Amino acid sequence: MIKKSTLFFTVFSILFVLLCFYSFFIDLYPQKSNTDLWTHLAIINELKVNDYSEVNAPFFTDGENDPRSGIYLTGIALVSKIFNISTINTYLFFGIINIIFFLICSFLFSKHFLKSKYNYLFPLLLIFLWGPSRNIYAGMFSLNEILWIGPFYHFFTFSLLLLSLIYADKLIEQKRSVSSYLLVIIPVFVLYNTHMLTGIIFFVALYALITAKIINYKKITRELIFLFSIPFLCFLLNFLWPLYDQWNYFFNRGAVNAIQDVNNSETYRGLDYYWKYINSWILVGGLSLLGIIFSPKNKKYFTFIILLFIITLIIIFSGLTPWPIQFYWRFFPLIVLAGVMGWMSLFQIINKRLIFILIALIIIIGLLFTMNKMVVFKDWEPYTYQQSQYQSESISYDILNNISKKSVVFTDEVESHILSGLTGLNVVGVRPSHAGFNQTDIQNQGYDNIKAAYEEPEKIDELIPKYQITHILLKRKISEKNFLLSQYVNNKYRLIDISDDFYLYYVGNDL
Known part of the structure; x- marks a missing residue:
């Protein structure tokens, strides 16, 4: 006899994957022009003809190697090349795999950290518990954004973030063999190598987890020391990756210049700027923010949830990151993640009927926030980066x-x-x-x-x-x-x- 919860999760997953398939292959990508999609495809095309030494920036064979040439795009290039499938179809196919991977990882995350009989609701809450979004950014995983960025490596790395946190916590709690250490370092390295910014954001979540464990257990174990060293290990291991120059990216062209740009700019200073972000960005967290109120119900992981929420807010509004417009959006999933964990804690203590009333309201509100921008609804104007982007007249070459x-x-x-x-x-x-x-x-x-x-x-x-x-x-x-x-x-x-x-x-x- 199939459990109702299993049936619900299966049906929801199938419908959601079909919706994404429609969006990726039929409605969205044949029509839109100036998104990161084309940059990613250019990199994949470069990887397909490259000898797997340093990969040049897309668009020019003699350009500087590109830091986006990580494991994820390299894997797509290999599949496309070996099976002789067009670059764009391979890329979109990986988008479907990403969606399935996200559903699995989010379910496993809930099963490990929340141990709730309603684990099957966790992926649904992650998708619908968002507020109105001024823009679509690849770091977010709300319904509307997923239909845009499912194939992007940013989305893939968020699923890896969830999986890596599971293995990190298992290592702390269960103190397993050497293989347990590898189960942590491998997905974290793939995550960091694929998208260094998401890797840094994972390290924020990891240190929140480590701090919570020290507060709860009042001691430092060798497992915690190992986890603390992971960012440094990943940084060193990434120098072995031949397809981009990490040192040049961080110290010659990337981080140093970014910090200088922020220090020299008045744009990112003053109360007016932060008030703008409080109004137009923090509300993106939507109903998920209310979940923090219920997080004390999760006694085992309450410290982790609240630290994750507070540390992320401090990073967003302290000016610690350069180019807020380009970096801040990537931190919002951590706030939503913390909020959803709080909501799941509430579900443990309230009536089942009330839970499903809340779920219905959340879905309705989530759709109202996103439906006017959702690309799969023809009656509404598709979101095309509005006035800031152009749209191609033709993609037939x-x-x-x-x-x-x-x-x-x-x-x-x-x-x-x-x-x-x-x-x-x-x-x-x-x-x-x-x-x-x-x-x-x-x-x-x-x-x-x-x-x-x-x-x-x-x-x-x-x-x-x-x-x-x-x-x-x-x-x-x-x-x-x-x-x-x-x-x-x-x-x-x-x-x-x-x-x-x-x-x-x-x-x-x-x-």
């Missing part, structure tokens, strides 16, 4: 099928972003997804040069030798933006192909 993979294509910044991800060709630059972030210096420069060429067509002659451009791809639809450049290129360079959407010109730089 058959016109480029017969040119060399060593070619460098000049086209506008929107088409460049998609083109490199879908075809693997190098482009001059794209609209930066992280403006001002040093890892995108090359894209920033290329993007500025693209804009300049559209305003002053003669500049294209300077860019051709600089970037070794071999082809120019221009939209057939003449607009005010591309009129001058189209006229200039048509008069000077050889037209070699025409499609429904584009003109393709050859400029004579054979590679």
